Amino acid sequence: MNQEYTCKVLKRVMLTSDTAYLTIGCADIAGKAVPGQFVNVSCFRFLKRPFGIASVDKVNGTFCIGIKIVGEGTKELASIEEGSTINVLGPLGNGFDLGLSDSFILVSGGTGVFPVNFAYEVLRQAGKDVTMVQGFRDKSQICLTCDDYIVTTDSGDYGIKGTCIAGLDTLSPDKNTVVCCVGPVPMMKAVGNWAKDKGLRCYVSMEQRMACGIGICLVCVCKVRAEEEGIPFKHVRCCKDGPVFPFEEVIL
């Protein structure tokens, strides 16, 4: 049975001026989570807030989430005290299928840096070939990075100037490479089209304002191409049917 966990916040650090990183204790979630999945976390507001799982430590039974402050709920969660308890549903959603290939390119933008970080961890542990491309607005937003990664900034004050496409263009991937991308819609569209031009499979992670996170309220839908003739699109649930979809199936 799935359940709602009462978890302790073990550690909180600020990665940037407006982004916190929480380490949360929950052996069940740490044990079950796959990259691309998320948790729905109680804050001091009415609804829970969804966050992509950024890292997992199965041995210690902990996982991490990154919280970018965008509103009151995230503001309060980003300043939560260590030792506090929070209610957490998860792991939720489908996640990336990292068994599809031995070679991956991971691309992140904005808060996409978090779920992609978890994918990188898992692929590295599995000994797979993985290239990380991170796109940020400017140097002040950079987090969860390392020297091995290709980093781009819109402002050009760090790494390659431009969008993550400028970073991807430095690569010559082989045909079996799978691209996984989490970021704002225009970015996922650009990355998806870049992959398509190269003949590579690409998966993207969709986001929409969410309530339940478990597929019962139907508020967080995105559009996918319908199989039936004459139907322009189908609404599917980001939280339950996704958040990960093949790029060619979603309508961005």
Add this chain to the structure above:
Amino acid sequence: MSRLSVKVGNVSLKSPLILASGTCNFGHELSGYYDLSILGGLSSKGLTIKPRAGNEGVRVAETAAGMLNSVGLQNPGVDYFIEHDLDYMRSLNTGVIVNVAGHSYDDYMAMIDKLDPHKDKIDALEINLSCPNVKAGCMSIGTDPAQIREIVSAMRQRTGLPLWIKLTPNVTDIKAMALAAQSAGADAVVLINTLLGMVIDIRTGRPVLHNNTGGYSGPAIKPVAVRMVAECSQVLDIPVIGCGGVMNYKDVIEFMIAGASAVEIGTASLIHPACPVDITNDLEQYCEDNQIELSELTGTLKLW
């Protein structure tokens, strides 16, 4: 018999707790969180004759004590439901309530004709005359006693299945709507569906919901629902099912005192999926402590 068992007209339920339409889909997801057989019933997602994609864009807006939704009756259509979900709902060993929505008189009649042949698998039809998120039908019917009477009478002619009429609070006099349903042969009324509301993003000057308005639910609306249950149960001969902002067992008891024979849990499931487990345990304890059958509470309200 458990102390929690109740009757809604001729329908016996093992508990007063029913999962409200639109907050439990068809039960597949929540059955992964708890054994749904503890419930009195489960009301399906609102169904229409044809599949509906629902509204586009942002469909949820949060408030201090609730949320607005503008899903717009996204559903797979009644034929798909009968083929794929009805047997599953029946297998959950709880009351099967099928929520029926439509855009016109003809839609509702066609829905009854589709569902009546499956009456062995259905405990009651919940007739949605109250969805605020679609352009025609539903709420526009449920705000007019003459249309309520016309539609419910015609449905009554077509089926022997219990007809529970889910009404909208977006009216001046809810009693007039409930009495119209009763006079047309309804078996029960469900009070209330969501309140029509709007939330504006002050940065953009635009409504958060891309449908502009949405249905307001959650604990904020509970006093409105309790008031309407109390008002209607004073004047009706048929049972009332309470719905609106139930978060815990005390809320259930409050609705029953007001006059409800059963109580629906809606938005609470979106926040704590397994909350009916705690509510059930707490209600059992309450009955034990007070040495009562829960159904004894119905309509015990003492007005000043």
